[in-house]
Each structure stands twice: as C-alpha cells, then as structure tokens.
Amino acid sequence: MSIKTTSAALLAAVTLLAAGGCAGDRNQYDATGNFEATEVVVSSEVNGRILEFPISEGSPVHSGEQVGLIDSTQLHLQRLQVESNILALESSRPDIGEQLAPLEEQLAKQQRERQRVENLMKADVTTEKQLDDITSAITVLEKQLDAQRSALGNSLKSIDAQIAAARAQAEQLEEQLAKCRICSPIEGTVLAKYAQAGELAVAGKPLMKVADVNNIHLKAYLVSSQLPQVKLGQKVKVYADFGGDEKREYEGTVTWISDRSEFTPKNIVTSDDRANMVYAIKIAVPNDGYLKIGMYGGIKL
Known part of the structure; x- marks a missing residue:
C-alpha cells in the first residue's frame, strides 16, 4: 500500500470517528x-x-x-413660563359674589321700600304711582343683576378653560422632562x-x-x-x-x-x-x- 493510499484511509477513519462523535453528542438530548x-x-x-x-x-x-x-434646560424654562401664566390667570378670576354685592344690596333696599309703600297704600297714605315706580326700579335692577351674573359667569368659564389648557401644557412639559431622564425599563445588565x-x-x-x-x-x-x-x-x-x-x-x-x-x-x-x-x-x-x-x-x- 502506498503512502498516499494510507493517508487517504487514515483521513477517512478520522472523519468517520468525528462524525460518530458528533452524532452521539446530538443524540444524547x-x-x-x-x-x-x-x-x-x-x-x-x-x-x-x-x-x-x-x-x-x-x-x-x-x-x-x-x-x-x-439636557432639559429649555423644557424647564417653558414649564416655568406656563406656571407663571397659570398664576396670572388664577389671580384674574372674578369674584362673582363680591362684584354682584352692590346690585344685590340695591335690589334688597328697593324691595324693602316697596313693602313700605304697599303698607302705606293700605292706609291710603301714598299713591299707586309711587308703587309702580318702585316696582319698575326693582325690575331694572333684577335684569341688571342677571346680565352681570351671566357676564361674570362667562368670563369665569373662559378663564377656567384657559387655566385647564395651561395645566395640560404643563403636564405635557412635565412628561417631556421625565423623558430626559434615561432609565432602564427592566432589571438586568447592560x-x-x-x-x-x-x-x-x-x-x-x-x-x-x-x-x-x-x-x-x-x-x-x-x-x-x-x-x-x-x-x-x-x-x-x-x-x-x-x-x-x-x-x-x-x-x-x-x-x-x-x-x-x-x-x-x-x-x-x-x-x-x-x-x-x-x-x-x-x-x-x-x-x-x-x-x-x-x-x-x-x-x-
């Protein structure tokens, strides 16, 4: 047998042994x-x-x-500006009770005066015209009071809507500020x-x-x-x-x-x-x- 033939046989044997080893390793699982x-x-x-x-x-x-x-500097400054706007809007909210108080006081005074005139009419001390004048004045005051109450209510709703929008903007900025912090969503290893x-x-x-x-x-x-x-x-x-x-x-x-x-x-x-x-x-x-x-x-x- 030549050296070349012997080498070929040896290589084939090694190949078969390796293949058998791999197959055995595969088949053990x-x-x-x-x-x-x-x-x-x-x-x-x-x-x-x-x-x-x-x-x-x-x-x-x-x-x-x-x-x-x-870096969140610009977002932080925007949030401060929005918070200042919210404070300004809140301070501009009308106090409906305080602003209506003068008209309500006038109306109450006229109603008391009408009661007095009605009592005088029963005693035939005053005229019906005086009662009509007081009743007309009361009607005018009531309309003024309703108009003022409606205007103040609309103004208050508008300001509250602006405050709500500003607060929503502040929450959006707060969320963006939170996103500036790089955090791991899970427990683990980098x-x-x-x-x-x-x-x-x-x-x-x-x-x-x-x-x-x-x-x-x-x-x-x-x-x-x-x-x-x-x-x-x-x-x-x-x-x-x-x-x-x-x-x-x-x-x-x-x-x-x-x-x-x-x-x-x-x-x-x-x-x-x-x-x-x-x-x-x-x-x-x-x-x-x-x-x-x-x-x-x-x-x-």
Whole structure:
C-alpha cells in the first residue's frame, strides 16, 4: 500500500470517528437550542445633548433606575413660563359674589321700600304711582343683576378653560422632562452602550441594550412526535454546554410552546434528523451566573 493510499484511509477513519462523535453528542438530548434572555433596546425619546451617561457595558441596572440625563434646560424654562401664566390667570378670576354685592344690596333696599309703600297704600297714605315706580326700579335692577351674573359667569368659564389648557401644557412639559431622564425599563445588565455623554441624542436613537440575565431561558425545538411528551409547567432537565466535556445540569420549566410549526433552523439538530418541521419551546432556567446568552444547550424530557 502506498503512502498516499494510507493517508487517504487514515483521513477517512478520522472523519468517520468525528462524525460518530458528533452524532452521539446530538443524540444524547431530546432537543437542543440556545439560551436567550429578555432584551430591551432603550432609545432616546427627546432631542438634546446627553449630559450624563456614566454606565458601562456589564453594569447591573434596576427597573426604573435613572442611568443618564439629557439636557432639559429649555423644557424647564417653558414649564416655568406656563406656571407663571397659570398664576396670572388664577389671580384674574372674578369674584362673582363680591362684584354682584352692590346690585344685590340695591335690589334688597328697593324691595324693602316697596313693602313700605304697599303698607302705606293700605292706609291710603301714598299713591299707586309711587308703587309702580318702585316696582319698575326693582325690575331694572333684577335684569341688571342677571346680565352681570351671566357676564361674570362667562368670563369665569373662559378663564377656567384657559387655566385647564395651561395645566395640560404643563403636564405635557412635565412628561417631556421625565423623558430626559434615561432609565432602564427592566432589571438586568447592560449588554451594549451606543452613546456617550456629550453626544447629541435624537428621538428614536438607541442608547443602550439591557437584558434580564437573571431570568434566562433555553429556546429549543421539538418534532411533532415529541409534542405529546411536553406540557406547560413541566419540569425538564436542561444541560448547558461550556465546550469540551464541561457541562452543567439545571432544572427548567416549560413556559411556552409554539402553536405553529416551522422549518428546522440550520444550527439546530433534533433527535430525528429526517424531520424538517419543528415546534419551538422555551424553558425557563434559573441563572447561577454561569449561563450566558447564545450558549448552546440541550434538554431531556
């Protein structure tokens, strides 16, 4: 046998051994996939220069925690102006009772005078014309009072409407001021940082990516024949592959089963290599700090 033939045979043998090893590794799990986590890309909601953004990749963040600040000087000045307008409008609100008091006093005086004249008429001391004059004066005062009350009421409604509009504007500015604070919407770790202090933030521009690495899950794929063996809430064995012979075993819980089949992803191998349609499932796994996003893993039902 020539050296060339011997080399070819040796290469074929190594290839078969490698293929057998891969097949054995694939077949030791009922399904395989990759570890994932809930990832959120935090984007700017306002335009402005970033004044503070001290976090770095790998930094832990809490839900609602402020991690940066965008310049809000102009918004703050606008809010002060609106608050001043509200104070001015409130001070201009008419006191209806105080402004109507003089007319009401005149009307009450004329009504008392009419009562006196009526008593005098019963005693034939005065004339009916004097009573008519007082009655006419009372009618005029009542109309003046109604007109004044209506005018003051309309003025008050107009001012109140302006105050309500100004307060709504103040609330909008307050909301925009809140958006100047860069906050993490979830508890997690900063995976990527896309901006730095001093740069200009534009509404919609990504600032950072945060992932909840404490609550990680394995997204694996099952063939239809395996679905009867799986249900929501079921406990399964999850194995994380750290490379070489190093593996860790975890207890996971099935939290989601897809209701639609899909073609087998290229990087996923099921126990049935001939199957080309699979169902995705997610298994929640408590992270002890060793599990990383994108890591390869497998499950045993």
